[in-house]
Amino acid sequence: MALDYKKVKEAAKGYEQDMTKFLREIVQNPGESCDEKLHIERIAQEMRSLNFDKxxxxxxxxxxxxxxNGKTLIAFDAHIDTVGIGNKENWKFDPYKGFESETEIGGRGTSDQCGGIVSAVYGAKIMKDLGLLSDKYTVLVTGTVQEEDCDGLCWQYIINEDHVHPEFVVSTEPTDGGIYRGQRGRMEIRVDVQGVSCHGSAPERGxxxxxxxxxxxQDVRALNENDASSDTEIKGLVKMLDKNYNEAYEEANFLGRGTxxxxxxxYTSPSRCAVADSCSVSLDRRMTAGETWRSCLDExxxxxxxxxxxxDVKVSMYEYSRxxxxGLVYPIECYFPTWVLPRNHKVTKALEKAYKDLFGETRIGAIETVEERKRRPLVDKWTFSTNGVSIMGRNGIPVIGFGPGAEAQAHAPNEKTWKQDLVTCAALYATLPSVYTEE
Structure with missing residues (x-):
C-alpha cells in the first residue's frame, strides 16, 4: 500500500488541539522520578480512549x-517523569498550570519530555485511522518512569522482566527537528579517601x-583539561578523538570528547576543631565512543x-536502588553506556526517507525555531543522555531519535514546546513503520 503523505500530514494537523489538550493535562500534575503515577494513569486513559489494542x-x-498485531515489533519510547521546578521565582508562569498560545505550550515536562508520548500516542492513532497497520508490524508506545533519576533503568526492566524485545526503538526525546543517532554515555564515580583525625591545633599529628x-x-581536573601530547603526564580525555589512542575515533569525533x-x-571530622578523617567526591564522567566503565575507573x-x-583511596561506581x-526496587549500577547507530543502518535510512518524503531535506519548526534549526545538520546527536543507554548501549537494540521540543528547554525554567513539533512528530511516527517494513 502506497503511503499518502499528504493525508498523514492532514491527519496529524487535525489532531493538534487533541494533542495540546492531552499534553497540558499530563503536565498539570507534578511527575518527578518515582512519583509519576498521575502521569501514567492519564496516558493509559488516553490510549484506551483511542482504542489501542492492548x-x-x-x-x-x-x-x-x-x-x-503484525510480525515486527517497533517501539516508540518517551520517559514521562520530569525534574523538579527549581527556584519558582525563576518562572514567569506557574510550571504546572502552564500556558498556551497560538503556537506554544508551556509547563514543566512539555519538552522534556511528555510531548514525545503525546506525539507517539497520536502517531499510532493515525496509523489506525488511515489503515496503515498491517501484518508486517505491531507498534508499541511506552511511557517510561525514573529516567531522570536513572537513564535506561525502565528499559532494563521492560527487556529483562517484561520480556519485550522490539526490532528497534524510536526515542522521542527532544531533537530540535533533527534525527539523532547517538549520544555520549555517562557514569557516576565515587572516590573515597581515608585520613586520621587529630586536634586542629596540631594538624601535623593527623x-x-x-x-x-x-x-x-587536581589530577581529575588535569584529566579533563590537558592535551594528549607525548610529554603530558596526565593525558587529557581529548586523546580519545585521536586514532592513535582509540579505534572508535571516528564515532568519538561525531559524538564529541568525554569529560x-x-x-x-x-567529609567526616570529629568537629570544626579537628583534622578531617575522610573525604569523598562524586565524579560526573561523560564517555565517548571507545570508552567503557572499566576504562574510566582504571583511568x-x-x-x-x-x-x-x-x-587509602577507593574508586568505585555508584548503584541506584530507589x-x-x-514500590518496586530494581538495583543497577550507575553506568549509562555510549551508543551510536551507524549512518548507513537500515533504521537510520528508513527514518531519513520517511522524514524527507514528508518534509524535505532540512529541519523544520515553528517560526521562532526554524531559522536556527536549518543551520544544523538534519542527522546529528544528543548532548544529553537518554534511555538509549539501556536499549542499545546495554542490550544492542537499535535506537534512533526524533522528538518534539528542544534540548535547551530541558530542566530549564519557563520550559515550553511548540504545537508544530507535536504535529510534525505524529506524522513522522505514523509513516515510519510502513517505510521500514515496505521492503
Missing part, C-alpha cells in the same frame, strides 16, 4: 500501549583526608595521586 501498566509502573583529596582533584568533573564533595585509579595514596512509585 494497554498495560507493568510492575515498575511503565505504561505499554500496543497497536496492531593525616588530613581533605588535603589528599585536593591533590587527587569529567567533580559534582559533589563529602581514575591510574592518576598519580591516587596511586600515591594507595590503599523504589519506583509502585
Amino acid at each position: 494497554v498495560e501498566i507493568d510492575p515498575m509502573g511503565n505504561v505499554l500501549g500496543y497497536m496492531g 593525616d588530613n583526608a581533605i588535603y589528599k583529596m585536593a591533590d587527587i582533584l 569529567v568533573t567533580c559534582s559533589q564533595i563529602f 581514575i585509579r591510574g592518576l598519580p595521586h591516587v596511586k600515591k595514596y594507595g590503599d 523504589p519506583s512509585y509502585t
Whole structure:
C-alpha cells in the first residue's frame, strides 16, 4: 500500500488541539522520578480512549500501549517523569498550570519530555485511522518512569522482566527537528579517601583526608583539561578523538570528547576543631565512543595521586536502588553506556526517507525555531543522555531519535514546546513503520 503523505500530514494537523489538550493535562500534575503515577494513569486513559489494542501498566509502573498485531515489533519510547521546578521565582508562569498560545505550550515536562508520548500516542492513532497497520508490524508506545533519576533503568526492566524485545526503538526525546543517532554515555564515580583525625591545633599529628583529596582533584581536573601530547603526564580525555589512542575515533569525533568533573564533595571530622578523617567526591564522567566503565575507573585509579595514596583511596561506581512509585526496587549500577547507530543502518535510512518524503531535506519548526534549526545538520546527536543507554548501549537494540521540543528547554525554567513539533512528530511516527517494513 502506497503511503499518502499528504493525508498523514492532514491527519496529524487535525489532531493538534487533541494533542495540546492531552499534553497540558499530563503536565498539570507534578511527575518527578518515582512519583509519576498521575502521569501514567492519564496516558493509559488516553490510549484506551483511542482504542489501542492492548494497554498495560507493568510492575515498575511503565505504561505499554500496543497497536496492531503484525510480525515486527517497533517501539516508540518517551520517559514521562520530569525534574523538579527549581527556584519558582525563576518562572514567569506557574510550571504546572502552564500556558498556551497560538503556537506554544508551556509547563514543566512539555519538552522534556511528555510531548514525545503525546506525539507517539497520536502517531499510532493515525496509523489506525488511515489503515496503515498491517501484518508486517505491531507498534508499541511506552511511557517510561525514573529516567531522570536513572537513564535506561525502565528499559532494563521492560527487556529483562517484561520480556519485550522490539526490532528497534524510536526515542522521542527532544531533537530540535533533527534525527539523532547517538549520544555520549555517562557514569557516576565515587572516590573515597581515608585520613586520621587529630586536634586542629596540631594538624601535623593527623593525616588530613581533605588535603589528599585536593591533590587527587587536581589530577581529575588535569584529566579533563590537558592535551594528549607525548610529554603530558596526565593525558587529557581529548586523546580519545585521536586514532592513535582509540579505534572508535571516528564515532568519538561525531559524538564529541568525554569529560569529567567533580559534582559533589563529602567529609567526616570529629568537629570544626579537628583534622578531617575522610573525604569523598562524586565524579560526573561523560564517555565517548571507545570508552567503557572499566576504562574510566582504571583511568581514575591510574592518576598519580591516587596511586600515591594507595590503599587509602577507593574508586568505585555508584548503584541506584530507589523504589519506583509502585514500590518496586530494581538495583543497577550507575553506568549509562555510549551508543551510536551507524549512518548507513537500515533504521537510520528508513527514518531519513520517511522524514524527507514528508518534509524535505532540512529541519523544520515553528517560526521562532526554524531559522536556527536549518543551520544544523538534519542527522546529528544528543548532548544529553537518554534511555538509549539501556536499549542499545546495554542490550544492542537499535535506537534512533526524533522528538518534539528542544534540548535547551530541558530542566530549564519557563520550559515550553511548540504545537508544530507535536504535529510534525505524529506524522513522522505514523509513516515510519510502513517505510521500514515496505521492503
